[in-house]
Amino acid sequence: MSYKVFIADKLNPKAKEILESRGFEVLFLTGLDEDGLVENIKGCHAVLVRSGVKITKRVIDAADQLKVIGRAGTGVDNIDVAYATTKGIQVLNVPGGNSVAAAEHTIGLIFALMRNIPQANASLRSGAWNRHAFVGHELTGKTLGVAGFGRVGSLVADRALGLRMHVLAYDPVLPDFVIEAGGAVPVKFDELLERADILTLHMPLNDRTRGLINADTLSKMRQGSYLVNVARGPIVDTSALYDALKSGHIAGAAIDVYDQEPPRDNPLIGLPNVVATPHLGASTREAQERVSVSIAIQAADFLAHGIIFGAVNRL
Numbered sequence: 226m227s228y229k230v231f232i233a234d235k236l237n238p239k240a241k242e243i244l245e246s247r248g249f250e251v252l253f254l255t256g257l258d259e260d261g262l263v264e265n266i267k268g269c270h271a272v273l274v275r276s277g278v279k280i281t282k283r284v285i286d287a288a289d290q291l292k293v294i295g296r297a298g299t300g301v302d303n304i305d306v307a308y309a310t311t312k313g314i315q316v317l318n319v320p321g322g323n324s325v326a327a328a329e330h331t332i333g334l335i336f337a338l339m340r341n342i343p344q345a346n347a348s349l350r351s352g353a354w355n356r357h358a359f360v361g362h363e364l365t366g367k368t369l370g371v372a373g374f375g376r377v378g379s380l381v382a383d384r385a386l387g388l389r390m391h392v393l394a395y396d397p398v399l400p401d402f403v404i405e406a407g408g409a410v411p412v413k414f415d416e417l418l419e420r421a422d423i424l425t426l427h428m429p430l431n432d433r434t435r436g437l438i439n440a441d442t443l444s445k446m447r448q449g450s451y452l453v454n455v456a457r458g459p460i461v462d463t464s465a466l467y468d469a470l471k472s473g474h475i476a477g478a479a480i481d482v483y484d485q486e487p488p489r490d491n492p493l494i495g496l497p498n499v500v501a502t503p504h505l506g507a508s509t510r511e512a513q514e515r516v517s518v519s520i521a522i523q524a525a526d527f528l529a530h531g532i533i534f535g536a537v538n539r540l
Contacts, residue, residue: 227249228249228250228271228529229251229252229269229270229271230249230250230272230273230521230525231252231254231265231266231269231271232244232253232254232255232272233254233257233265233272233274234273234275234277234278234297235255235275236273236275236297236513236517236520236521237513237518239517239518239521240273240297240517240518240520240521241253243518243522243525244521244525247529249528252265252269255278259279259284262280262287266284266288266291267288268289268290269288269290270290270291270292270293271291271292271293271524271528272288272291272293272295273294273296273297273520273521273524274295274297274303274304275298276296276504276507277303277486279304280294280303281305285309288314291312291314292315292527292528293314293315293317293524293527294316294317295316295317295318295520295524296319297319297513297520298319298507298516299318299319299320299322299324299376300318300429300430300457301318301537302429302430302457304316304537306538313540315533315536315538315540316536316537317520317523317524317527317533317535317536317537318520318535318537319515319516319519319535320535321376322512322515322519323506323507323509323512323513323515324376325380325511326508326509326511327377327380327427327506327507328380328381329384330481330506330508331377331425331427331455332381332384332388334455334479334500335364335425335479336364337500338423338451338453338477338478339361339363339451340359340361340362341359341361343500344497345358345359364389364390367390367391367423368390368393368420368421369385369390369421369423369425370395370420370423370424371385371392371394371395371409371425371427372395372425372427373395373396373427373429374394374395374399374403374404374407374409374427377456378425379409381427382394382407382408386408391410392408392409393409393410393411393416393417393420394409394411394412394417395414397414397433418442418445418446418447419445419446419447421446423450423451423453424453425453425454426454426455426456427455427456428457428460429456429457430456430459430460434457435460436459436460436461436462438454438460438465439465440462440468443474444474446469446474446475448474449474449475450475451475451476451477451478451479452466452475452477452479453478454478454480454481454482458480458482458484458485459484463483463491464492467493467496470496470499471496477499478496478498479499479501480499480500480502481501481505482504482506483504486504487503
């Protein structure tokens with residue numbers, strides 16, 4: 226049987242090469258809105274996306290031959306997994322494919338935040354020479370709180386330990402010995418908030434984590450502490466964080482993800498004590514090649530041989 230795969234997002238070209246080398250027909254169209262996806266998905270047996278394309282109920286209903294949805298990355302909140310499951314469609318992701326990239330971006334943001342690097346760069350480019358305005362903080366000896374000790378969180382902890390930071394970690398799923406094996410001290414969530422100089426988030430977006438960082442939890446964080454979010458935007462209540470930053474209770478924040486992407490009128494971006502990047506956590510050449518190649522192989526193996534790797538749902 227001849228299979229047709231729809232690459233609907235900006236995957237590395239090697240994904241298309243791999244699929245075509247295995248005899249699959251490939252439709253490579255990116256930048257489509259929901260109407261465009263609906264128009265083009267008919268007759269496709271697989272659709273491959275990153276985080277920028279939403280596979281909605283309407284798109285799934287328009288897919289008359291769809292057997293598998295592949296996510297070149299980890300998070301699947303842009304895919305209606307529950308509805309795909311009712312339709313008997315397998316959803317696959319690439320667990321860990323971009324973990325190193327996300328962890329390194331987190332560490333980079335922490336350095337940028339604590340040393341005022343973006344602000345100092347902008348000031349110097351404007352012609353100023355104002356060293357005293359950008360006095361920062363050393364990371365050595367500071368306490369990093371890691372919320373979520375999965376693939377990314379554990380890598381962030383490993384790198385923070387190399388910087389001679391104290392690392393606390395909270396994970397509602399993992400047993401304490403796994404966190405301890407990763408070099409961190411397991412704590413309850415409230416203790417993490419109270420003790421961390423820098424709190425970094427590495428949790429998936431779900432009903433339990435949506436709005437987890439809100440006015441109440443922010444108030445429990447240490448006066449003058451910092452927040453980093455390279456996970457998912459809706460984990461943080463934007464208005465509550467804005468208020469905490471304006472009041473000075475939270476000294477600064479580094480944000481890579483937003484409630485709405487691209488962000489429109491997001492008040493955090495204009496604050497002087499915020500470092501903001503456009504969802505770059507997984508954006509390294511190495512990570513994008515890795516996840517693109519992997520999801521192409523996973524989708525091909527599933528269609529041709531029924532092999533399942535990286536299953537998000539159970540049919």
